[in-house]
Amino acid sequence: MASKSKSSVLLIYTGGTIGMVENPETGALEPFNFRHIQEHIPELKRLGHKTASISFDPPMDSSDIGPDSWAKIVRLIADNYDAYDGFVVLHGTDTMAFTASALSFMLENLNKPVILTGSQLPINMLRTDGKENLITAVEIAAAKDGSGKPVVPEVCIFFENQLMRGNRTSKINADDFNAFHSFNYPPLARAGVTIRYDEKLIYRPQLVRPLKPHYACDKNVVILKLFPGITEAVVSSVLHTPGLRGVVLETFGSGNAPTDEWFLKQFREATERGIVVVNVTQCTGGCVEMHRYEVGRKLLECGVLSGFDSTSECAVAKLMFLLGQELTPKEIREHMQCSLIGEVTL
Structure with a gap:
């Protein structure tokens, strides 16, 4: 009361x-x-x-x-x-x-x-x-x-x-x-x-x-929304944006994406360059379950992180915030997999 x-x-x-x-x-x-x-x-x-x-x-x-x-x-x-x-x-x-x-x-x-x-x-x-x-x-x-x-x-x-x-x-x-x-x-x-x-x-x-x-955020983050027919040139141009440090990847359904070798190669190389890629669903409700389908598991193998049931807005803000702090890449990835303030359901 x-x-x-x-x-x-x-x-x-x-x-x-x-x-x-x-x-x-x-x-x-x-x-x-x-x-x-x-x-x-x-x-x-x-x-x-x-x-x-x-x-x-x-x-x-x-x-x-x-x-x-x-x-x-x-x-x-x-x-x-x-x-x-x-x-x-x-x-x-x-x-x-x-x-x-x-x-x-x-x-x-x-x-x-x-x-x-x-x-x-x-x-x-x-x-x-x-x-x-x-x-x-x-x-x-x-x-x-x-x-x-x-x-x-x-x-x-x-x-x-x-x-x-x-x-x-x-x-x-x-x-x-x-x-x-x-x-x-x-x-x-x-x-x-x-x-x-x-x-x-x-x-x-x-x-x-x-x-x-805290006052520091890093703006070098992008949202990449998948759609049927997305080309390698589009994905590559986004992932090779100068200074890019974080990507919120809006996938289909429960975290699914194309399985073309070029697609997986682009994200594998991006995560190897230190870019943090977070997988969130395009759906308004529900969550990413990357172990549910083979396509999700392939993204995991490429180093893409699950965004669980995060909104795109929250994933962007969280990435900007974490990248703006004096954290190691390993710490940033670990924090993205945690609920810091009730923002995701693990």
Whole structure:
């Protein structure tokens, strides 16, 4: 049961539709100053929690957000970690799942809620989903249990009544309010008349340690999605990209790929060059089982790693994060085969 004691929550506005308002003269959408958020969402006062806000200047479309922006968000959370009980990151929807995945790794030893949310309609429109998403995200970020501990001490996405583990979530719809889904892990909470938390699903650190923020990610990663008829020239050009260090290989079904000798040779040589290749399924749900079929076993023999039931977004963020740390190639491969923060089911 969540405690009713009042908490302090920091809102970090990066950009996106939720922070837009319509100019009454031109009709154009323009970002508003989040320091005046109470004017647009007076309902926040009724929660009774202390809220403050910090905005990216200028706000960024989420299509432009990447590792540098992730590091900026991590810095803002780390610098304000002791002053607030929880954090809400307002973010454009297009790359929200990538950011949530990255933050889950970059905020090591996190013991406070970091809730990402946004909207499909600007916050001042009559039918906006932004108000409900933001108000509930703040309530979740502020929630404490009977002993005063955070109810959800992890990085999550809240959207359209569902709280999902950030590194398990994908954007599934460009038009509906129900824009995100976690296919391989159940929602941590559902918001209806009350917010119903599923305590057994929430990630809780065994030991409470000081927050250890990380800022370095390596961008030399690519997603290679297989399709029938893919040619050796295409695969070779991707795997020989200058500086390439990691590949997320989106395969068919439970991790299957062509068995042409040229195909296997390309990946065998890539892993021998030290490139880390991670196999994830193109399917929205389910997992990679590389021992299930002969084609999967052949990829294993080439040094390709299983991504288990990881989303592509999470696999990319995890690779970037691990490659950005001072780890040996062997350590990176070992970490990719582990669940660091509940991102995969082994």
